[in-house]
Amino acid sequence: MSLVNPSDPLDLQNAKLIKIAESLMKRVEYGGAPSGAAYEQFERAALLEKRVRERTLELERTLDLLHESNAQLAQANNETEAARRNLADAIETVSEGFALFDPGDVLVMCNSRFCRDFRDTVVDLRPGLAFQRYVETVSTSRYLALPATTTPQEWSEKRMRRHKDRRVMFNVQLANDRWLQVSEHRTANGGTVVLQTDVTDIIRLERQERTKLRDKQTRMIRATLDHLNQGVCIFDENARLVGWNDKIGTLLALPARRMHLGASFFALIDLLGDEIDFTRGLDREGFAYWARQKGPRAAISFEIRRNGAVTLQIFGRGMPDGGFVISVTDVTAEREAAKKLYELNEILEQRVMERTLELEDALSAAERANASKSRFVAAASHDLLQPLSAAKLYIASLADHCTNAHESSVLAKTESALTSAEAIIDALLDISKLDGDGISFDIRTVSLRDILRPLVDEMEVLAQNKGLELRLVDCDLSVESDATYLRRIVQNLLANAIRYTDRGRVLVGVRRNGGSARVEVWDTGPGIAEEDQNAIFEEFKRLDANASDNDGLGLGLAIVERACARLGHPIGLWSQPGRGSCFMVNLPIAGQVAPSGVKTPRVVRPISLAQAGMITLLVENDPQMRRAITVLMESWGVHVIEAEDADSALALLTDLEITPDAVLLDYQLGPGQTGLELYQEICDRLGPLPGAIVSANRAPELGQNCAELGLAFLQKPIDRQKLSQVLESAAARMV
Incomplete structure (x- = not known):
């Protein structure tokens, strides 16, 4: 409880406290209370005075703080007012x-x-x-x-x-x-x-620049339109003319005074008189209907003819703002050229047809001549064998009665000459049969043991006479082939090996090769150089120029090659000069399936090639090699066009005016182009063609380059099976 009201001013509170103190003092001095109570009251008064004094000091300090706060507040108000005035002055500037x-x-x-x-x-x-x-x-x-x-x-x-x-x-x-x-x-x-x-100045300046830019763009567009070789006109969304060049009036024969800004599209259409004919695409009503459309327009293209002589192509396209642009191009020269090209194409087709008929006649004549030759050889061989047999009998009779050693030697040589002539006639007869189309084969299951064992027994005497060892590696495999011709093939290979081997041995055996059996004849003879390995299959081709006629005339391997080709038995050759040679014949094993999943064919030639009648371009600079490949492919029913170099091949294609169905190109064509370069030039003229590159070069890069061009790569000596696959693949593309 307070003796004074705290809310009173300090002066009033002090006056009340002094008055209270005085009253208490008087009461102590003059009061009738006992002396002890008076003393207590005095002490209380003294305590109150002390408290009053302390309170007075606190009040004085409070007043000082209040005065100081008022001074600071006044200063802050002054500073705030100054900041307000400064801010107002700042934003005013x-x-x-x-x-x-x-x-x-x-x-x-x-x-x-x-x-x-x-x-x-x-x-x-x-x-x-x-x-x-x-x-x-x-x-x-x-x-x-x-x-x-x-x-x-x-x-x-x-x-x-x-x-x-x-x-x-x-x-x-x-x-x-x-x-x-x-x-x-x-x-x-x-x-x-x-x-x-x-921003008035900025907008006005921008407006002026935009106007200048628009005027500049207008001049540029005008210059561009005048530079074009086409007639161009531009219409707005209301089909009013807003831009054009002089060419449009010239092409459409429109009066210059009617081509003005704002001219109606439909009025200009009406100016196109009867000399304008809508020949291809839209007609006059369809063109006007397209121009009346609102919104996006599809592009249009059509042709008209003016005065029956000038052909104009018109192209129209809509613009995003709803307008459209029309261009007119003079295509008279193009149309005349196309017409002449069509007429020339008709003439060329007629010439091709005539040339095709001529080639067919020539081919028929060649086939008839070949058949006549085969019949003549067969008849002549038969007629010659009879007097030769009679002559041999007469000589044998003379030998029995002749006692003179010199005369006996002459008779022996005469009989040997007649025997050689008889062998030559037999070989020619075989070749004639194999080249003809009337030959038939008896394809059946043949035991290789029944073929090889008797042949080795027969040839063993010849080998012993030359001091050679003839050895057979026995086998129990059976194959599918013609027994007679298979025996003749192996017989010629054995005879050839014995004839050209002076020392060492001759080995014959069979090796499994997937689904086929490979008959191999090895010898230790002089070997054959790689460049000569294809030539030995040619008729009357012998590498030993010093050999006598009794050593053969080079017909044995020619018979082997033709018989293998007709029977579908691929033949291979490995040889190294100084070490010997190995001739290989692949035969389908009876009852076996080839690794590719296709049963080994029994046909004597690829039927698909014989039926396709395909034409193949062969470019080979080696005449013997070229002839060997030609004979092989022709035996399959393929028509071959031969050339010895790139220039001859290109000239031949130009003269014949035909596109071959396949190409077979040697990689090394002598000085000038390679086979790959020739193929690319042929493709540039005739388009891509299937085929193969032939080379003795076994570099991986060459095979990769062939694969990139879509060509097969055949290594020399050529595998006949791979060659037939290449041709059959090309024939399949003809279907």
Whole structure:
């Protein structure tokens, strides 16, 4: 409980305390209470006086603090007022209109330039103005240039919607072609700062630059259109002419005075008189209908003829703004060239047909001549064998009665000569049969043991006479072949090995090779150089020029090659000079399936080739090799066009005017082009063709280059099975 009211002023509180103290002193001095109570009251009074004194000191300190706070507050008020004045002075110096709204969208302050262009609204701009009221006032100002289709209320509503965005910037058009850029920025406490910038000079300068650019672009477009060799005209969304060049009037024979800015498309169409005929594509009504369409237009293309002599191609395309552009091109020369080309093509087709008929006649004549030759050889061989047999009998009779050693030697040589002549006639007869189409084979299961064992027994005497060892590696395999011709093939290979081997041995045996059995005849003879390995299969070809006629005339291997080709038995050769040779014949094992999943064929030639009648271009600079490949392919029913080099091949294709069904090109064609370069030149003329490159070069890069061109790669000596696969693949593409 307090003796004084704390809310009283300090002076009043002190006066009351002094009065209370005096009253207490008097009561102590003059009161009738006992002396002890009086003393207690005195002590209490003294304590009260002490407290009053302490309270008085505290009050004095409080007053000092209050005075100091009042002084600081006054100073702060002065500084705040000075800062306000400085801020007002600062925003007044800003060259733009400035206004600050608090978070409640109430105007706090603005400078004199704010809304200066809206002079009829300045009287309302004072602190406390609501942002909504500010926008409404501006929207009704007579200095605001609103679009014709926008009311002040619509503008005000749109302005308030944009005010909700955190950052706003837009241009406002004023009267007298003046422009104001208005931008809004949010403050940290959620208020809004509005800036108004006069951009009239910038917009007018931009407008001038845009006008200059438009004029420059117009001149450039005009120059471009005049430079074109086509006639071009541009129409707007209302089909009014907005751009054109002089070429359009020349091509369509339109009067220059009718080609003017704003001319109607339909009026120009009407000017195209009867001398214009719509020949291909649209007609006149369809063209007009296309131009009347609204929205996106599909591109059109058609042709017209003017005066029956000039052909014009018209192309039309719509533009994004709804207009369209039309171009006219004179294609008279192209159409005349196409017409002449068509007529020339007809003539060429007629010439090709005539040449084809001539080739067919020549082929028939050649086939008849070949058949006649085969019949003649067969008849002559039969007629010659009879007198030869009689002569041998007469000589044998003379030998029995002749006792003179010299005469006996002459008779022996005569009999040997007649025997050689008989062997030659037999070989020629075999070759004639194999070259003819009437030959038939008896394909059946044949035991190799039944073929090889008797042959070795027969040839053993010849080998012993030369001091050679003839050895057979026995086997129990059975194959599918013609027994007679198979025996003749192995017999010729054995005889050839014994004939050309001077020392060592001859070995014959069978080796499994997947689904086939490979009969191999090895010898230790002189060997055959790689460049000669293909030539030995030619008729009357012997590498030993010093050999006598009794050593054969080179027909044995020719018979072997033809018989293997007709039977479908691939033949191979390995040889190395100084070490010997090995001839190999692949035969299908009876009842076996080849690794590819296709049963080994029994046919004597690829039926697909014989039926296809395909034409193959063969380019080989070695005459013997070229002839060997030709004979083999012709035995399969393939028509071969031969050439020895690239120039001859290209000239031959040009003269014959045909496209071969396949090509077989040697890689080394001598000086000049390689086989790959020749193939690329042929493809440039005739298009891609199937075929193969033949080479003794075994470099991997060559095989890779062939694969990139889609060609097969056949290594020398050529595997006949692979060659037939290449041709059959080409024949399949003819179907």
